[in-house]
Amino acid sequence: MKIVASTRLNKAQRAMAESRVYGQTSEEIYKQAETTAAPATEDSAVGKRLVVVASSDKGLCGGVHSQLSKKVRQMQAESPEHFDIVVLGEKAKAKLSSVLGNDIVLSFSNVGKDIPTFAESLAIADEISKLDTDYAQTSVVYNGFKSALSFEPTVADAYNETSILASKELSQYEIEDDVLRNLAEFSLANVIHWxxxxGHACEIQARRSAMDNASNNASDMIGSYSILYNRTRQAVITNELVDIITGASSLE
Structure with missing residues (x-):
C-alpha cells in the first residue's frame, strides 16, 4: 500500500505544481486589483459568502477531512453572519452535516477518485452558478501542501462580476466589461481546481504516511508476538523436561 501511494503521490505533486501556477496568479490579480466582497444588506442576499469545502469520499488518510471540517466550523464561529456551504466529497459532508447541516446548499460525491481535472472543476463551478443566491465572494477551503510531512487548511477566494467591477485598481488590467462575467466564472473554476x-496531493501523502505507520506498527506487533511465542514455547518445553526428569527420578 505504501508503494502504491508513493507512485500516486508523484503524479499528484506534478499536477499540484501545475495548478498552483494558475491559482496563485488568480489570487495575485485580486490582490493587485484590491478586490473585496460587497457587504450584505439586511434586506438582500447580495454580498453573502459561499464556502466550498474541497474534500473527498475516501478515508484511511489521517486527519485530512477532520481538519477541514474543524476549519469551517471555526470560520462559522468567527463570522458575523452565517454563510452557505458547498461540500465536495462525502467525508467532509458527514462531519459537517451534524453541526452545520442547515447551511449546506449543495454537495458532490465521487470526488477525489483520481487526480482532479479542470473539466470536473468547471462542472462544479457551473452547478454553483445555478444557485439562486448571487454570492459576492466564494471561498474554497482546502488542505494546503506545505511539505512531505505537513499540510494545513487553507482558504482561497474568488469573487463575482459585481465585486470585480468595483475593484479599486481594476483599470490597470484593461479588462473589457463584456468579459468580466467570463473572468468571474473562470476564476471560480480555477480556484476550485487548485x-x-x-487537497488530493495532501490526501495521498497522508495516506502514504498512514500506510507506512501501519506497516511499522505491524512489524512491531510481529516482533512482540514472536518474542512472546518463543518465551511461551520455551516455558512449555522446560515444564515438559522437568516432568520427564521428575518422573525418571521417582522410578530410581
Whole structure:
C-alpha cells in the first residue's frame, strides 16, 4: 500500500505544481486589483459568502477531512453572519452535516477518485452558478501542501462580476466589461481546481504516511508476538523436561 501511494503521490505533486501556477496568479490579480466582497444588506442576499469545502469520499488518510471540517466550523464561529456551504466529497459532508447541516446548499460525491481535472472543476463551478443566491465572494477551503510531512487548511477566494467591477485598481488590467462575467466564472473554476488538486496531493501523502505507520506498527506487533511465542514455547518445553526428569527420578 505504501508503494502504491508513493507512485500516486508523484503524479499528484506534478499536477499540484501545475495548478498552483494558475491559482496563485488568480489570487495575485485580486490582490493587485484590491478586490473585496460587497457587504450584505439586511434586506438582500447580495454580498453573502459561499464556502466550498474541497474534500473527498475516501478515508484511511489521517486527519485530512477532520481538519477541514474543524476549519469551517471555526470560520462559522468567527463570522458575523452565517454563510452557505458547498461540500465536495462525502467525508467532509458527514462531519459537517451534524453541526452545520442547515447551511449546506449543495454537495458532490465521487470526488477525489483520481487526480482532479479542470473539466470536473468547471462542472462544479457551473452547478454553483445555478444557485439562486448571487454570492459576492466564494471561498474554497482546502488542505494546503506545505511539505512531505505537513499540510494545513487553507482558504482561497474568488469573487463575482459585481465585486470585480468595483475593484479599486481594476483599470490597470484593461479588462473589457463584456468579459468580466467570463473572468468571474473562470476564476471560480480555477480556484476550485487548485483546491481539489492540492487537497488530493495532501490526501495521498497522508495516506502514504498512514500506510507506512501501519506497516511499522505491524512489524512491531510481529516482533512482540514472536518474542512472546518463543518465551511461551520455551516455558512449555522446560515444564515438559522437568516432568520427564521428575518422573525418571521417582522410578530410581
Amino acid at each position: 483546491g481539489l488538486v492540492e
